[in-house]
Amino acid sequence: MSVDRGAPVSHMGENVQTAPVMAHAGRQLRPRARGLVLIGAVALLSYPTLTMWSASSEYGGTDGDGHWIDNAGNPLSSAPPTVNVEGHTAPAAIAVLLLVVVVGVFLPPMLARYGKRSLGDVVRFAAYLAVPVVVVVGVLIYTVWQGHVVMDQIDHEVLHPHGFPWGGVTVTTGHATR
Template identity: 75%
Template sequence: MGENVQTTPVMAHAGRKLRPRAWGLALVGIVALVLSPNLVLWSTSSGYGGVDADDNWIDNGGKVLETAPVTVQVEGHVAPAALALLLLVVVVGIVLPPTLARSGHRALGDIVRYSAYLAVPVCIVVGVLVYTVWQSQVVMDQVQHEVLHPHGFPWGGVTVTTGHMTR
């Protein structure tokens, strides 16, 4: 009865500490570079006229034109500034932690890398939302008011194609 029993915790910590790795950030940077030039977030087009009952070209006010009315097509792409910011976050998250670890600040390096892992989706989501809302409001308004060369978001990715209607 007077036995002395010693116990050890069942969930004892063993093995390596979970650390954020640079390859995950590098993968995000590569995917962003490969996919972004081909990603169209939104598009709109409009024709500034049409054809009347006598098969004459007319503008939106009904005035007869001698040539076909103008058409405008606008495509919104990923903003280069948003892509540059994303890549800056990735590069800092890859390069800075080893530098800090060499100078004896390994914990600070881990914080930087964790912050980079958190900042990447924030940059993507906030960038896409701000850019899409801005472009859809400003550019759509310009297209509806028959502006031939709509102005996109500053440093934004907008492709404007003008042409003429065909019958």
């Protein structure tokens, strides 16, 4: 017996109305561009505060008579050098973060125009995941580098410490004052 959906069916003398059974038509979980822009903006605003630091050192001072000495206590004819290092966000890290957000916002609509909407959703989900990863990895690498390499150079009285290879430090040298 062939049943036409929605047509009345007679079953054991009763008239029964049938209707097609359908799954609940809920909202499909799709990543939105405005959420990615918001997360990217928060990351861009918080990243510089997470990577700012400074350290300074004087490589000497004065003895009890007011004469200049170096850190070993040897007399100097002029004021000992000083170094001040200020760490800041590496421009390359900001560029990578911006690239992730821009790709995650603009590539999915282009892919959807060419019939690859699901691939665009994957790209946007990946961008949502990549933003915090870029920030956390960037802060960890930067902090470890600055904490070990730059501070070691300052401790060894290097007047021009080298920061993270993509930038991130401003070095100012001078001389101690009384």
